[in-house]
Amino acid sequence: MIGRAGYTVLLLAMTSSASHALDGEQSRGKALLQTLCSRCHAVGQTGTSPHPDAPPFRSFGDDKLYDEDFAERLQAGLSTIHPDMPTFQFNRADAEAVVNYLKAIQVRPKAK
Template identity: 75%
Template sequence: MKMRVGLGLVLLGVLMVPSHALDSEQKRGKALLQSLCSRCHAVGPTGASPHPDAPPFRTFGDSKLYDEDFALRLQTGLSTIHKDMPSFQFDRPEAEAAVNYLKAIQVRNRRR
């Protein structure tokens, strides 16, 4: 009986761990993106973007985030033709932290 209770507590503890546990670099990236981007974009793993034309960051997908040039584009100055979006320029550690956070929150196709 004691073993079952102990096992149950262990399983409960595992189930309570957040599904998006972030490492320290990803936490820095999240904080950076929240301070710069959350006025328009949904920065977290859930929720709608405040600006209707701003996609939630969790939907950026593999094509944009795993492009090796994305972190470099953040460093050289990210801009867009969208009239409401300001230009941003990140240093290398900021760009890497932002990209690693974005990779951590991407919605994945779970069908297999």
Template identity: 60%
Template sequence: MNCLAPALLAVGVLWSTSSQALDAEQRRAEALLQQMCAQCHAVGRSGTSPNELAPPFRNLGENKLYDPDFLQRLQDGYSSIHRFMPTARFGRDDAEGVVSYLRAIQELRKPK
């Protein structure tokens, strides 16, 4: 049994990290968002946004990411209601990657 414990531990670690690993499309989208958005937003799974008015991308919430129009808005030119955010426009493949990446990094909401 003592020989089996390290193997089970290794399998558990690999299992838990593989579910959090990003695929190639998501890594490409993360790099794109770092280039286009990180001046104001926290783009990854941790960190604070450089601009306190810009929400971290990991906290966008399901309502936006699962909105059927969000993908199209990314392609048409997504802009915010505030005047300082530049319009971001993505090709279809990049927009799909961005949505996939954003879904992958969302923090679970704590129950109230």
């Protein structure tokens, strides 16, 4: 059996890697993307995309998709010129959850 102190240590160990811990909204965004997008895109912090032309979501970068109106574009119906990609439309809460998840997993270039 683990005592109260053991649970505290376990909880701290599980949450000490803040860069990998997702809050509830981000977890919901990840689940939505896994359901809708993972047949083509790598939606996590690692892995390759199943579709060769689909970039991993962690590589989008702040200036590519996260302008001020990205959540609005998700709500209006996101589509691209890529012929294989369907159009997706999210409600406001889901769009914000997706954007917050995507922001959380972006790989930042290492400083030189």
